[in-house]
Amino acid sequence: MKALTKKLLNNFLIGIFAVIPIVIILQIIIFVKDRLTDLFSLVYGYADSYLYTFVVFVLSFFILVSIGHEIVIKGRPLVIRAFEHIIDRIPFLNTIYRVLKKVINMFTSDDQTIAKEVVYVEYPKDGIWVPAYVTNRYENKYVLFIPTSPNPTSGFTVIADKSKVIHSEMDIEDATSFIVSVGVDYDKANEMAKLP
Incomplete structure (x- = not known):
């Protein structure tokens, strides 16, 4: 009986995880x-x-x-x-508009002056590597946005020295997919092997 309950619960969870992406897409379609x-x-x-x-x-x-x-x-x-x-x-609204415009331009613009690269950085401590979006740079300092899984719109903004980051072959779309899928959609095993 215990084995049957465990098997039913396991299959139930597998079914839930299989249906979640479909439900999310349907929710987006319904919202639109x-x-x-x-x-x-x-x-x-x-x-x-x-x-x-x-x-x-x-x-x-x-x-x-x-x-x-x-x-x-x-x-x-x-x-x-x-x-x-x-x-x-208009005070306050001008700041929100300017920031939103810059963030949207970072992800959608073909302008090469806008930083759109993905790097790895050790966060929250040494030896733990996470992908981060380079949002700005000044000399040898990088401003990074470190998104959290599975919601890439939340995260942390940090400033790191150029020597503390490792460049990635991922583009913004690849990194976002990696974050949303909590690492399941990640085909850069060669990059993972090179991380110290």
């Missing part, structure tokens, strides 16, 4: 659907017309595509510059 439904209801509530709502969504789509295209070709469009000019004059 709910936000779009709320937006649709808001727009439809003003006009009480499906045609008007459809036109608003199509126009919004093309406006966002146009803004994205203009950013790729010329840089920031006038609309965004005007918004940033207004935000710059």
Whole structure:
């Protein structure tokens, strides 16, 4: 009886861990659907017309595509510059906006001046190596963001000497996958072998 209970519990846990990624993806899809439904209801509530709502969504789509295209070709469009000019004059909000913009640019920009490399650093003590994102540098000092598993958006920001970090072949996507998967998705065994 004890062996059967243990086997059932083991299979139950394996089943839970197999279903968790599917549930998370479904939750994300449901969240996006709910936000779009709320937006649709808001727009439809003003006009009480499906045609008007459809036109608003199509126009919004093309406006966002146009803004994205203009950013790729010329840089920031006038609309965004005007918004940033207004935000710059509002205390506290200007700081949040500036920081969010820098963080998003770090992960999405092709600009090579933005630090987007991944390194290993000993943290929280010697002999324990963790991946970290290089977010900034000054001379021989690195500013690192050390994410925590399985949520890479939480973590620690530290300053480390260049001699204390080991460069990784991972890119941001590889490192994020490694962190979210709590190390299961890690194909850099050669890097692991080289760590002291």
